[in-house]
Amino acid sequence: MPTAPSIHQAVQEQIEGALARVRVRFDAQLRCDLPPVQRLVNHVEHYRGKMLRPTLSLAAGLACTEPPEAGQDGHRPGLGEGHVTVAAVCEMVHMATLVHDDVLDDADTRRRGATVNRLHGNEAAVILGDYLIASAYHLCSQLDAQAAALLIGQVSMSMAAGELLQLWHRGDHSLDEPTYFEIVERKTAALVGAACRLGAWCSGADTAACRRMETFGSRVGVAFQIQDDVLDIAGREAVVGKSLGKDLEKGKLTLPLIHHLAAVTPRQRGRTLLLLEDSACGGGQRDVREALEASGSLEYARGVARSLVEQGKRELDALAESPAREFLRSLADAAVDRNH
Amino acid sequence: MPTAPSIHQAVQEQIEGALARVRVRFDAQLRCDLPPVQRLVNHVEHYRGKMLRPTLSLAAGLACTEPPEAGQDGHRPGLGEGHVTVAAVCEMVHMATLVHDDVLDDADTRRRGATVNRLHGNEAAVILGDYLIASAYHLCSQLDAQAAALLIGQVSMSMAAGELLQLWHRGDHSLDEPTYFEIVERKTAALVGAACRLGAWCSGADTAACRRMETFGSRVGVAFQIQDDVLDIAGREAVVGKSLGKDLEKGKLTLPLIHHLAAVTPRQRGRTLLLLEDSACGGGQRDVREALEASGSLEYARGVARSLVEQGKRELDALAESPAREFLRSLADAAVDRNH
Known part of the structure; x- marks a missing residue:
């Protein structure tokens, strides 16, 4: 679960409890009677890290639950089976x-x-991914809720389309910000938005509230992706816990680089493009980082991410005040205030 | 559409008409506003060949439609939007x-x-496959029928599990028949069975009839796969229209080879295993074919396929006699009587 200030211990504990149920649902859904398949499933279960999407989904569910009526003091709004299922579905798609x-x-x-x-x-990795996505849809269908199934189908289409657009622009050094955001909206933000929307929907939130939660998630999702992109350039592998520098190696232009190439002198631009060629061969990544720091491009990207988080948080203003709403705010902050 | 004797021209024409609607639904579902994505989608639309699954689905739908009541003479049982959708979904998963x-x-x-x-x-191929499967689920959800969504989710899980089992046994020269059938049941037969079941279900068939249609499809599906395996060894590339010899090259043991390795003398077995090693490097495929012909293993596999088709056809006996039922029988025959 993303780290967040523990002001709202009760909410955190409630979500931790529900996340444990999400893990059980997740593992049960993937179970396979064929040992070679189950071995691979066991392997990816170790991938579970931040559980950002389930956490946001559950927190959105809590934040949209009606407050207890008078006389029901001490009643704690619950997270039902539906919440646990949609949270597990979103994590499985991810x-x-x-x-x-x-x-x-x-x-x-x-x-x-x-x-x-x-x-x-x-x-094996290609087919295992297919097994996971099929399992996600099968689990989603257990809800017997057409709106949820359509949304998950739509979001998965959107994610693949975003990935294909990104692939199309691989090595394209003139990629612009609008196209970058188009890619990120589809590839990353759509699922985070859906996770929040489905959490709210399971709590019986009305259409307007569901839409606001989706916008909140979408903004936070873009911010999260920008922070990932920044870490791919400026993070330390031992802290982040995965291979870094892959964007450069694969010729993926991300926000810091797009800003840099647009902001610097033609001479510096030429120099950076040469560094990118080195990076594509696995070298020169430190020089790229230094160039981006010098042009303030990492700082620029962090600023954009921060501003998206603020936009997202404003969507929560219409919700009734609650510890869960504050927790959602702190989750939004944590999406960008992290070094892993 | 698979070739079948044109005794039942009216049924064939009805199915041809419905297949045209399936193609329209298929293309509409995949449409994408991003040009690089649409270009890839246009490419795979050319993959549509036999349309075996949609054809079986539609024929099963017709065969399970109640005959016209007395006085309604001349009324032709129709294929509704549901039939067109499930047929398109099955083809998209495929x-x-x-x-x-x-x-x-x-x-x-x-x-x-x-x-x-x-x-x-x-x-691009990996992500395009993800786009197609997501589109299939999205289209399936448009039916608002939990049973269909669960079945498609379940079948997709089964297909991936079958593929993983096959991958696990790649290069395993002691693969036995039960494991081969386990792989084929999951990888191929489950979807063909589901196509038939869903066609029947859209016509309001009861549970027993749906189950019979699923068994019919599953048997025909296994037979179809065996014929594919036979063609991979004994077919002519110009006739089949795709790369052949891939099973040998990739170390996939199929029914003819499994039979051969179990049937021949230890000395011949050793010789064939050496040929398989050559095949893995792209050579010696003609020698393998000749060895399999000599041991009667291609003939054995064809016989198994033929017997599965007969089993499948017996499932149709409980249906009311109709031109559609006869058409299903001829489709089953065509699954094995083909050279492409």
């Missing part, structure tokens, strides 16, 4: 993309362990 | 696996054209 992303990025490390593709080959 | 299979098999040719992985790289 995990499927992690497994396929690691194939695309040729990554060796994830959550401080070897990736599936590293240990079992690209082929 | 196409997603084709795209990923071509990555796993490193195949260059499909339906006489270049594969996505060959033209656009493995990465």
